Amino acid sequence: xxxxxxxxxxxxxxxxxxxxxxxxxxxxxxxxxxxxxxxxxxxxxxxxxxxxxxxxxxxxxxxxxxxxxxxxxxxxxxxxxxxxxxxxxxxxxxxxxxxxxxxxxxxxxxxxxxxxxxxxxxxxxxxxxxxxxxxxxxxxxxxxxxxxxxxxxxxxxxxxxxxxxxxxxxxxxxxxxxxxxxxxxxxxxxxxxxxxxxxxxxxxxxxxxxxxxxxxxxxxxxxxxxxxxxxxxxxxxxxxxxxxxxxxxxxxxxxxxxxxxxxxxxxxxxxxxxxxxxxxxxxxxxxxxxxxxxxxxxxxxxxxxxxxxxxxxxxxxxxxxxxxxxxxxxxxxxxxxxxxxxxxxxxxxxxxxxxxxxxxxxxxxxxxxxxx
Amino acid sequence: xxxxxxxxxxxxxxxxxxxxxxxxxxxxxxxxxxxxxxxxxxxxxxxxxxxxxxxxxxxxxxxxxxxxxxxxxxxxxxxxxxxxxxxxxxxxxxxxxxxxxxxxxxxxxxxxxxxxxxxxxxxxxxxxxxxxxxxxxxxxxxxxxxxxxxxxxxxxxxxxxxxxxxxxxxxxxxxxxxxxxxxxxxxxxxxxxxxxxxxxxxxxxxxxxxxxxxxxxxxxxxxxxxxxxxxxxxxxxxxxxxxxxxxxxxxxxxx
Numbered sequence: 001x002x003x004x005x006x007x008x009x010x011x012x013x014x015x016x017x018x019x020x021x022x023x024x025x026x027x028x029x030x031x032x033x034x035x036x037x038x039x040x041x042x043x044x045x046x047x048x049x050x051x052x053x054x055x056x057x058x059x060x061x062x063x064x065x066x067x068x069x070x071x072x073x074x075x076x077x078x079x080x081x082x083x084x085x086x087x088x089x090x091x092x093x094x095x096x097x098x099x100x101x102x103x104x105x106x107x108x109x110x111x112x113x114x115x116x117x118x119x120x121x122x123x124x125x126x127x128x129x130x131x132x133x134x135x136x137x138x139x140x141x142x143x144x145x146x147x148x149x150x151x152x153x154x155x156x157x158x159x160x161x162x163x164x165x166x167x168x169x170x171x172x173x174x175x176x177x178x179x180x181x182x183x184x185x186x187x188x189x190x191x192x193x194x195x196x197x198x199x200x201x202x203x204x205x206x207x208x209x210x211x212x213x214x215x216x217x218x219x220x221x222x223x224x225x226x227x228x229x230x231x232x233x234x235x236x237x238x239x240x241x242x243x244x245x246x247x248x249x250x251x252x253x254x255x256x257x258x259x260x261x262x263x264x265x266x267x268x269x270x271x272x273x274x275x276x277x278x279x280x281x282x283x284x285x286x287x288x289x290x291x292x293x294x295x296x297x298x299x300x301x302x303x304x305x306x307x308x309x310x311x312x313x314x315x316x317x318x319x320x321x322x323x324x325x326x327x328x329x330x331x332x333x334x335x336x337x338x339x340x341x342x343x344x345x346x347x348x349x350x351x352x353x354x355x356x357x358x359x360x361x362x363x364x365x366x367x368x369x370x371x372x
Numbered sequence: 373x374x375x376x377x378x379x380x381x382x383x384x385x386x387x388x389x390x391x392x393x394x395x396x397x398x399x400x401x402x403x404x405x406x407x408x409x410x411x412x413x414x415x416x417x418x419x420x421x422x423x424x425x426x427x428x429x430x431x432x433x434x435x436x437x438x439x440x441x442x443x444x445x446x447x448x449x450x451x452x453x454x455x456x457x458x459x460x461x462x463x464x465x466x467x468x469x470x471x472x473x474x475x476x477x478x479x480x481x482x483x484x485x486x487x488x489x490x491x492x493x494x495x496x497x498x499x500x501x502x503x504x505x506x507x508x509x510x511x512x513x514x515x516x517x518x519x520x521x522x523x524x525x526x527x528x529x530x531x532x533x534x535x536x537x538x539x540x541x542x543x544x545x546x547x548x549x550x551x552x553x554x555x556x557x558x559x560x561x562x563x564x565x566x567x568x569x570x571x572x573x574x575x576x577x578x579x580x581x582x583x584x585x586x587x588x589x590x591x592x593x594x595x596x597x598x599x600x601x602x603x604x605x606x607x608x609x610x611x612x613x614x615x616x617x618x619x620x621x622x623x624x625x626x627x
Contacts, residue, residue, distance in 0.1 A: 178491070179491050182490050182491045182492075182493060183487065183490060183491060185490075186485075186487075186490030186497065186501070187474070187475075187477075187478050187483065187485070187490070187501075187504070188487055188490055189490075190467075190471060190474055190475045190478065191475065191478050193464070193466070193467065194464050194467075194475045194478075197463075197464035197465055197466055197467065198462050198463070198464055198465070200426075200458075200462060201458070201462035201463070201464065202464075202475070203426075203446045203447070204424060204426075204446060204450065204455075204456055204458075204462075204541075205450060205455070205475065205476050205478065205479065205540060205541070205543070205544050206446070206447045206450030206451055206478065206479035206544055207447070207475070207478055207479065208447050215487075
């Protein structure tokens with residue numbers, strides 16, 4: 001079986017693993033500025049958020065606009081836990097890890113609470129509920145007791161050494177990838193995609209739809225919470241205004257740009273958009289700052305058009321990564337080669353379009369319900 | 373008594389004021405090929421929806437192997453051994469053919485590895501995934517779809533999609549397989565192949581209840597039929613006798 005190593009399955013680990021090793025070496029030789037360390041943390045956080053949201057939107061097919069809400073819960077409660085633990089353990093990795101786990105678990109609990117209505121609501125309705133959840137969470141923290149969560153001033157968190165904070169962020173990212181990918185490439189993942197493709201059929205073959213929907217929401221909230229805790233340590237202070245619905249939409253944009261249900265795509269798009277953001281912030285300062293959003297939007301529009309325009313299809317097919325790679329390695333597909341299941345049987349369907357997710361649910365689903 | 377697989381007793385369901393099914397009785401013996409026929413809107417699919425747990429019966433009971441399954445959840449009923457196909461095909465369209473069958477194998481006890489097993493890729497995961505794959509191939513071979521196993525299921529021609537749905541239902545290892553108009557939209561060649569497949573399934577010891585409009589198909593397959601009209605049983609018994617019953621002919625053809 002060794003000859004059949006499924007490189008495709010490990011590509012995400014390889015990308016992240018190599019990046020981790022390179023940057024760890026660079027940071028050990030202290031050739032990374034603190035701003036690039038900050039950028040690395042940001043990228044890791046963005047990827048964790050995107051991959052976890054991708055599980056809900058891309059694989060389960062439910063539109064959730066409250067991802068920043070889970071992140072907010074994680075950030076505040078994890079941050080607060082760290083503040084409380086600091087006198088006990090000091091500024092150590094112990095404090096950091098306990099805070100991470102507390103933040104993630106409480107976010108997961110809220111994931112369960114939000115998952116419950118998700119069982120009854122579909123499409124736009126669920127989107128509204130999750131959107132409201134995110135906004136409620138944010139304003140609760142904003143109006144909280146200043147003694148407790150800092151109120152409008154924000155919560156100050158302990159300062160950990162940047163040199164290892166980003167390494168921890170990457171390790172968590174790695175764990176997140178392993179867990180989510182391994183779930184997707186198992187019978188549980190198949191059940192989740194089955195629910196997305198046809199819930200009625202999924203029920204008819206004995207899949208426990210309730211269990212899987214809740215499971216997905218809990219796992220996604222867990223990692224969003226963890227990303228939130230990391231965010232709070234990365235920024236030193238957290239403002240509740242950060243976690244508004246714009247942030248949720250930004251994560252959604254990363255998921256959509258990377259391709260629904262495509263994890264490698266999610267990683268790339270999260271990295272790209274985060275770097276773009278940071279670049280624009282450094283290039284366009286002062287009066288020009290208003291142009292940041294304009295440029296960002298323009299670049300996004302170009303990408304979306306490039307990805308979807310019918311006329312550009314031949315160009316895309318000629319110059320996509322896969323065909324360029326095939327040309328470099330001079331590898332031709334052998335048509336006579338027996339199709340081997342090992343590679344293909346668990347190919348995760350990725351061609352789910354946004355409009356399918358949005359429209360599929362309400363109208364067509366209701367029509368479909370009328371079976372006879 | 374022991375060889376009765378499905379026993380429906382005095383089943384009724386109403387939607388608001390509409391009495392869709394009234395006092396419906398049915399007894400199917402093990403290994404039987406049973407037909408449920410009737411004009412459009414007679415309530416045939418409603419019977420299917422009740423015995424698979426989609427609708428809850430207003431009154432009455434049904435038993436599978438003596439166990440009362442009335443008003444149980446769809447999952448529970450599926451685990452107990454009633455599987456179905458749909459009148460309008462419901463495949464997992466974005467998935468490959470084999471993956472559709474693998475999803476069907478989901479709830480079987482032999483392949484009950486946990487989330488934990490799959491996250492850590494424990495030996496149990498690998499072993500059972502391999503077994504599932506072999507089992508899925510076996511099922512696909514039975515419905516002659518092995519050669520197209522890696523195609524996306526929505527790209528299959530209509531007849532093959534029907535067969536795939538049957539394979540997916542079989543993957544749940546049912547005692548009773550309910551087929552809702554399996555031959556609808558098929559050409560004569562495909563219909564003939566389908567009949568062979570249904571006989572093969574029956575020979576595995578699976579009892580089959582099928583809804584069908586094609587009378588040639590029904591009389592070629594079924595030992596016994598029940599005719600349903602406006603929610604009532606019009607006739608029931610040996611296929612030949614029932615289909616020649618003047619009442620039945622009138623309900624179908626009119627006059």
